[in-house]
Amino acid sequence: xxxxxxxxxxxxxxxxxxxxxxxxxxxxxxxxxxxxxxxxxxxxxxxxxxxxxxxxxxxxxxxxxxxxxxxxxxxxxxxxxxxxxxxxxxxxxxxxxxxxxxxxxxxxxxxxxxxxxxxxxxxxxxxxxxxxxxxxxxxxxxxxxxxxxxxxxxxxxxxxxxxxxxxxxxxxxxxxxxxxxxxxxxxxxxxxxxxxxxxxxxxxxxxxxxxxxxxxxxxxxxxxxxxxxxxxxxxxxxxxxxxxxxxxxxxxxxxxxxxxxxxxxxxxxxxxxxxxxxxxxxxxxxxxxxxxxxxxxxxxxxxxxxxxxxxxxxxxxxxxxxxxxxxxxxxxxxxxxxxxxxxxxxxxxxxxxxxxxxxxxxxxxxxxxxxxxxxxxxxxxxxxxxxxxxxx
Ligand SMILES: Cc1cc2nc3c(=O)[nH]c(=O)nc-3n(C[C@H](O)[C@H](O)[C@H](O)COP(=O)(O)OP(=O)(O)OC[C@H]3O[C@@H](n4cnc5c(N)ncnc54)[C@H](O)[C@@H]3O)c2cc1C
Numbered sequence: 026x027x028x029x030x031x032x033x034x035x036x037x038x039x040x041x042x043x044x045x046x047x048x049x050x051x052x053x054x055x056x057x058x059x060x061x062x063x064x065x066x067x068x069x070x071x072x073x074x075x076x077x078x079x080x081x082x083x084x085x086x087x088x089x090x091x092x093x094x095x096x097x098x099x100x101x102x103x104x105x106x107x108x109x110x111x112x113x114x115x116x117x118x119x120x121x122x123x124x125x126x127x128x129x130x131x132x133x134x135x136x137x138x139x140x141x142x143x144x145x146x147x148x149x150x151x152x153x154x155x156x157x158x159x160x161x162x163x164x165x166x167x168x169x170x171x172x173x174x175x176x177x178x179x180x181x182x183x184x185x186x187x188x189x190x191x192x193x194x195x196x197x198x199x200x201x202x203x204x205x206x207x208x209x210x211x212x213x214x215x216x217x218x219x220x221x222x223x224x225x226x227x228x229x230x231x232x233x234x235x236x237x238x239x240x241x242x243x244x245x246x247x248x249x250x251x252x253x254x255x256x257x258x259x260x261x262x263x264x265x266x267x268x269x270x271x272x273x274x275x276x277x278x279x280x281x282x283x284x285x286x287x288x289x290x291x292x293x294x295x296x297x298x299x300x301x302x303x304x305x306x307x308x309x310x311x312x313x314x315x316x317x318x319x320x321x322x323x324x325x326x327x328x329x330x331x332x333x334x335x336x337x338x339x340x341x342x343x344x345x346x347x348x349x350x351x352x353x354x355x356x357x358x359x360x361x362x363x364x365x366x367x368x369x370x371x372x373x374x375x376x377x378x379x380x381x382x383x384x385x386x387x388x389x390x391x392x393x394x395x396x397x398x399x400x401x402x403x404x405x406x407x408x409x410x411x412x413x414x415x416x417x
Contacts, residue, residue, distance in 0.1 A: 029053045029195075030400050032214050032227040034202045034241050036060075037067035038178065039377045040233035041185035042389030042409075048192035049412065050393055051403030055225065056186065056194065057216050059201040063182035065235045065306070067382065069344030071261065071285055071296050074099050074107050074174035074383045076138060078274075079283050080360060081130050086137065088361055092383045093138040096174055099386070100143070103414040106184055107176045109143055111271030114169040115160055115326065121281050124148070124167040131171050146171035158268040159329045175272065175287065178382055183417035185385070192406050197223070204244040205230055207373050211399075212245075229396045232376040236306035236345040242376055249367040252378050253350040256306065260315040261296030263340035264323070266330055268293050277322045284322045292339055295319045299354070302345055311341040347379040362388050364395060371399045386410065 031047045033040045036058030047054040076093035099107040116124050135144035149168040203215040211228045234241040242251045273286040287294045298315040316335050324330045362380030366372035
């Protein structure tokens, strides 16, 4: 039976990041992915590498500071994959957040981002509003602009796995995790690889199965504690409009939620929604009501979209957020990653629940720190904030 220091379940951005961090630290590691890399949430995000301006309103300052730090690192090590983009926030007479509030928020954002050049912000002069892709100017009071970054989430995930493999990590795909048995010295894992059952051993099993993490955790014996989480669906649509000036950060008139309208592969990506989800993660799909909601929001800001129907949507996808279970609206819940271990110190299982695409490298570094007591001594091969990521 083959033995590894770490076996990771799930080839999304978190599994990829942990694989890379573990390999960079000099350990042997195997990634099990049941479908394709990034086939889960990590190809269905809003594709933003951002501090999360709106998290300032809910006081999640540590999250924003860490995300802005990660954004700066990714702009440096993954310049082929992560690009800084202009963001525009149009403020109308009836918009909930006023220009002064946004400027205060952006000043705090700049402070948390260390006042580097990417944190500059200002207002678009009225004479330049005509350059904003046909943005509705009736009732427009101001357009605030700042910068954040955009990526291709699936390509980023593949690039991180490629980087891990260049450091000696292994990938088994398609390999479906079936179950695991814990004993004093580690864990024996069973998976189905290309139709046959395969057994392998590791000191630590990292459960990075995203929305499937609860079902993976329930297949571990003896049973381990599983955090109480909710799945919340988020849908995006791609419409035949060309926005090119930048990314528009708008407010839904219906419920005040933030919606992004972004250039994407020659068309426009609009998202997202927050719909409680109770089904199988494999079956999540965009709902007609979500598509109507997104079209409705976008039409208010870009009149050129008036008359575009659901039938004219070019592409659509839905992903699942993993959020701490709570009664409050999904929009207001913490976006901090939950790390759960079977025992402390020296865990044999670590589960990653929730989190952000932006924070994958920091999350992976945290995981490595939490499990290092269970791993044999090794000599470090690289530092993940220096490893250049290239389009795979
Ligand atoms: C709508 C939406 C928009 C978002 N937008 C942003 C954004 O703009 N910026 C940002 O920073 N974050 C964003 N996020 C958050 C971010 O996308 C997620 O935190 C991140 O992609 C989660 O990655 P993951 O690796 O944990 O999970 P996933 O990407 O879902 O990966 C889990 C993997 O596990 C595999 N798997 C499951 N079961 C098994 C098994 N039994 N055996 C083997 N493999 C298995 C799956 O096939 C899947 O590939 C968004 C999330 C959503 C839902």
